[in-house]
Amino acid sequence: MDIRLHKAAEADDVAAVQQLLVTGADIEARDASGATALLVATRGNRVKAAQALIEAGADVNARDDIQDSTYLYAGARGYLEILQLALAHGADLGSVNRYGGTALIPASERGHVEAVETLIKAGVAVDHINRLGWTALLEAIILSDGGPRHVRIVELLITAGANVNIADREGVTPLQHARGRDYDKIAALLEKAGAK
Structure with missing residues (x-):
């Protein structure tokens, strides 16, 4: 399981996120909790990393093992900047x-x-x-x-x-x-x- 992208997202290290994507890292790869790198960035309210991942095409509706998505989690936690990014990039308003x-x-x-x-x-x-x-x-x-x-x-x-x-x-x-x-x-x- 390659979680280098997840670690870069958690550290809010945009340069590392972009470098990993350029060298072929799977933007939708999952960690042990089923989370994508974008969801890891979201959980930590790492706005810069989340923005870099979303702009690179990460799925704002991808869910982890407990059914959280970036959109749902950012909304529930009041992480406004990430919520607005998710809404601007195809958040499923009907998802639960x-x-x-x-x-x-x-x-x-x-x-x-x-x-x-x-x-x-x-x-x-x-x-x-x-x-x-x-x-x-x-x-x-x-x-x-x-x-x-x-x-x-x-x-x-x-x-x-x-x-x-x-x-x-x-x-x-x-x-x-x-x-x-x-x-x-x-x-x-x-x-x-x-x-x-």
């Missing part, structure tokens, strides 16, 4: 992670406001439901601290047309979750949007 969620769902949960804005603008479905039965809106409430970043994300999702009444599997609505956690600002946004 191992939880059956789009990149928008973990981005919303983790409070990555800019990533959420970017994904919404790119056209990711705002009402997609993952295997847990949760939408981005539900995760932005259930798995958040209710602070300013999550208030902003809820606002962005509502503005983007998210259905504020899609309940979880137990029938608990976003508004009920927000009230139950005393997230008053989020509850107010939901009420204004017609949440029940």
Whole structure:
């Protein structure tokens, strides 16, 4: 297994990445975790190496053994520059992670406001439901601290047309979750949007 390209990507060594590609390194070669060099660069938020690999034709949708791709991982982690590169180079907006969620769902949960804005603008479905039965809106409430970043994300999702009444599997609505956690600002946004 030749992982020299992976090591160059991890080190954010663009010169080494380019030299390895010129001398015939396989841009889609996998390491022990099934990751390509691009995914290794993405995990470390190594923007320069990721850009060099993407511009050389690396697949932004290639998945590792746990179903992460550069696009999904960058979105989930809020790695904005790599996310934008992936979107500009053919990211599959409908692709889902191992939880059956789009990149928008973990981005919303983790409070990555800019990533959420970017994904919404790119056209990711705002009402997609993952295997847990949760939408981005539900995760932005259930798995958040209710602070300013999550208030902003809820606002962005509502503005983007998210259905504020899609309940979880137990029938608990976003508004009920927000009230139950005393997230008053989020509850107010939901009420204004017609949440029940």
